[in-house]
Amino acid sequence: MTHSTADRPLLPVEEFEELARRSPKTVRLEFINGKIEVKPVPDGAHYDIVRWLQKLCLQHVPDLWLYPERHVKVEKYRNGRAIPDAILLPDECLNGEGGWSDPEGVLMVVEATSHDSDTNRRDRIEKRDGYAAADIPIYLLIDRENCTVTVHCEPKDGSYRSLTTRPYGTPVELPAPVGFTLETEKLKKFAR
Template sequence: MTPRTTAQPQMSTEEFEELARRAPELEFIHGRVQVKPVPNGNHAEIVTWLQKLCMQHRPDLWLYPGQGIAIETYREGRARPDGVLAPDEHFAGAGEWAAPTGVLMTVEVTSRDADTNRRDRVEKPDGYAAVGIPVYLLVDREACSVTVFTEPEKGTYRSATTRPFGAVVELPGPVGFALDTEKLKEYAD
């Protein structure tokens, strides 16, 4: 397919959803179909580690891995974050592409592919901010850092704090706990 601009999506949202039923690794961001890279073992360990920490600090919440989010206010997109923090049982009956309402935080763990910069550092933060998700946590294995994006306003996060692996990072309300990232040094590959 020839790449198109955001003014001319490659397909409609409905066409994408039909395609994604047969290929769940796909996302639809900025009107373009993208393939979410297959995570390696360290990628999966980071998500599991975050699930454990979220359970310890906020037992009323769950970090759902791979839950699809409809980010319709942002170019009729569909994203599948590595983790979506929401109240326990929040997505019961929601279907594959849930509304972002009630999501407290999205998490992305970078992969080793050519699209990581554009996808995880630019497009997804804009999409999550556009629908008002309060916190976006980016675990950047290439930079060995963690970035916490907060204060969504007019399609962008007004605040972004980056700290190296090993630092303690504050996840502000509504998440509301500190994240000691020392463990991430083991998964930096």
């Protein structure tokens, strides 16, 4: 039996991109750690969390924009393909970008966990490591299962050197290059 890894993927990344392009809109495919991942279509609370965060970013960093569900190249050598719940970039930065954006210029990537069996491995481990390997400065994980917010920052050598976890309702600092305090009380409304 052949196991895939980022070094020995199941298929070339170009073939994955074609497969993802042709997949039905009811599923979202990602290519993480050399294998195809099926990401569940978000529920309403998931979208509300991203909308809430968009409003906060617009208030605090109006020259930046939080783009929902933007396809991004991740991992070492950019061989992975992820669809984060949102990415923070300078406004109008995607002009001319193709289907999968290079992580250059991405200041923060956001994931809100889903209520499925793969969320621990996918959002808390594999995607975190892929974002760090792509040198994305901040990975914001909104953990709906644990009702916590985790800020991963200072990527170096494929991992984040600093992380801060706070329960919903506790302010958490989004360091530079974002640079504002995230008031998380509203997230309690989206908990289940």
